[in-house]
Amino acid sequence: MTSKGGDVIFLLFLFLAIFKSILGQNWAFEINKDASSIDYPRDSLSNFTEFARNYGYTAEEHTVITEDGYILSVFRISKGKNCRGRIRQPPVLLMHGLLQSSDSWLDAGPSAGLAFLISDACYDLWVGNVRGTYYGRRNVRLNPDTDAQFWNFDTHDMGKLDVPAIIDYILNETGSSKINYVGFSQGARIFFIMCSETSGYCDKITVSINLAPAVRVKYTRSVPVQLLARFYAVTEPLLSSPRELEVLQKGGFIQKAASFFCKDSVLAGTVCRTALALIDSYDPDSILTQTIRVLFGHFPGGTSARNLAFFGQNAIAGRFQKYDYGPSKNLQVYGTIQPPLYNLNRTNIPVVLIYGENDLLVDSKDVQWLSTQLPNLIEAYQVRRLAWTHFDNCYSQYTKKTIFPKIHKYLQNYSKEGSV
Numbered sequence: 001m002t003s004k005g006g007d008v009i010f011l012l013f014l015f016l017a018i019f020k021s022i023l024g025q026n027w028a029f030e031i032n033k034d035a036s037s038i039d040y041p042r043d044s045l046s047n048f049t050e051f052a053r054n055y056g057y058t059a060e061e062h063t064v065i066t067e068d069g070y071i072l073s074v075f076r077i078s079k080g081k082n083c084r085g086r087i088r089q090p091p092v093l094l095m096h097g098l099l100q101s102s103d104s105w106l107d108a109g110p111s112a113g114l115a116f117l118i119s120d121a122c123y124d125l126w127v128g129n130v131r132g133t134y135y136g137r138r139n140v141r142l143n144p145d146t147d148a149q150f151w152n153f154d155t156h157d158m159g160k161l162d163v164p165a166i167i168d169y170i171l172n173e174t175g176s177s178k179i180n181y182v183g184f185s186q187g188a189r190i191f192f193i194m195c196s197e198t199s200g201y202c203d204k205i206t207v208s209i210n211l212a213p214a215v216r217v218k219y220t221r222s223v224p225v226q227l228l229a230r231f232y233a234v235t236e237p238l239l240s241s242p243r244e245l246e247v248l249q250k251g252g253f254i255q256k257a258a259s260f261f262c263k264d265s266v267l268a269g270t271v272c273r274t275a276l277a278l279i280d281s282y283d284p285d286s287i288l289t290q291t292i293r294v295l296f297g298h299f300p301g302g303t304s305a306r307n308l309a310f311f312g313q314n315a316i317a318g319r320f321q322k323y324d325y326g327p328s329k330n331l332q333v334y335g336t337i338q339p340p341l342y343n344l345n346r347t348n349i350p351v352v353l354i355y356g357e358n359d360l361l362v363d364s365k366d367v368q369w370l371s372t373q374l375p376n377l378i379e380a381y382q383v384r385r386l387a388w389t390h391f392d393n394c395y396s397q398y399t400k401k402t403i404f405p406k407i408h409k410y411l412q413n414y415s416k417e418g419s420v
């Protein structure tokens with residue numbers, strides 16, 4: 001067995017979805033009829049700057065180097081195409097979820113993608129990427145293709161090193177002394193890890209808005225995600241080559257197959273929609289077929305086996321705790337047999353939580369628990385649309401009505417109009 005085991009589970013569900021949809025309708029004929037369906041939608045092949053430019057937005061590309069040498073591409077839309085007023089301060093940093101990238105904030109298009117909406121609301125928007133994604137697959141010393149050490153990281157390192165490096169970079173570049181933070185899922189997790197594990201960085205954030213925060217994951221109901229994470233929790237210590245330690249990367253078999261099949265409108269609206277719903281949950285018509293055609297050009301975007309294992313460990317333990325090396329090494333590393341908990345009570349800045357009742361990856365029970373652990377919670381907001389799922393936060397066509405007003409309200413309250 002190798003890391004391909006995770007892929008096998010994923011494939012199993014894809015095939016299940018194909019079967020389900022074959023029973024319902026005969027779409028094979030339609031594919032042949034529609035010659036243009038052979039082509040990939042332009043946006044699915046675009047990187048961040050190209051995607052933004054496709055819609056008349058100007059994005060800058062920046063390079064951030066972490067303390068331990070990871071090279072991360074970070075993008076900036078300093079003024080949204082539809083921003084009519086002055087840019088508000090401080091800058092906003094938007095962080096993606098597990099297996100996603102900065103591009104996930106564009107995939108829903110200019111009327112729904114949060115990168116478009118936030119920049120159009122006149123914020124100086126920075127969109128980050130973490131190590132292990134296709135925008136974070138470089139290191140000044142380590143080669144991701146030959147050095148196993150490159151893949152020896154999980155969300156602990158992203159919170160302790162990636163986010164602080166990005167924040168320092170933004171502050172230096174803009175001359176601001178603060179930023180505002182918007183994180184989704186893993187992007188929220190690494191914010192709380194940063195506050196627990198560094199000193200001074202939490203204070204550089206005025207308000208932190210967290211969508212479906214994957215912090216404690218005790219009640220995660222998604223079967224494929226549970227299987228994948230628990231599979232790696234068991235097998236990760238046995239893996240040794242970079243090929244096995246890199247998981248679900250862009251350009252890998254799963255991503256290539258998914259983008260190939262899902263570029264077709266008919267398959268996107270049936271098989272691919274079902275596959276997404278099997279990983280997450282159903283929210284009928286929320287994610288446009290066009291968005292599904294595009295998003296698999298950027299998803300899955302890669303991470304380490306260790307990162308998935310870490311999620312699996314946390315799910316099994318039902319605790320928001322550090323990586324579990326096993327009792328004897330834990331004793332060496334932490335001085336305790338059990339891995340220590342992260343200190344959520346060190347997150348003393350204003351925090352907003354936004355979550356959905358129909359999210360099978362980050363259960364509302366875990367978010368409610370999180371809300372009781374935070375010393376400076378401003379609001380834990382349950383999205384009114386009861387069918388709101390995990391993926392809806394980035395891919396729904398309804399973000400402008402469901403979550404953006406909340407995000408905007410708090411960004412606005414914790415910022416002021418700039419002078420330029």
Ligand SMILES: *[C@@H]1O[C@H](CO)[C@@H](O)[C@H](O)[C@H]1NC(C)=O
Nearest residue numbers: 046047048049050061073135
């Ligand atoms: C994105 O695409 C542009 C134009 O093709 C290219 O110049 C740039 O290097 C790409 N950036 C990244 C991070 O891939």
Ligand SMILES: *[C@@H]1O[C@H](CO)[C@@H](O)[C@H](O)[C@H]1NC(C)=O
Nearest residue numbers: 168169170171172173174175
């Ligand atoms: C800070 O920004 C300046 C340019 O604005 C640059 O020359 C310098 O290298 C930056 N420092 C760091 C630590 O990024």
Ligand SMILES: *[C@@H]1O[C@H](CO)[C@@H](O)[C@H](O)[C@H]1NC(C)=O
Nearest residue numbers: 340341342343344345346373
């Ligand atoms: C903060 O949380 C940690 C871990 O849960 C706990 O050990 C510590 O006692 C807490 N500190 C305070 C001041 O509540």
Ligand SMILES: *[C@@H]1O[C@H](CO)[C@@H](O)[C@H](O)[C@H]1NC(C)=O
Nearest residue numbers: 350378409410412413414415
């Ligand atoms: C708005 O921000 C101020 C601090 O700048 C805070 O005291 C106040 O509670 C905030 N209001 C809301 C509704 O969050």
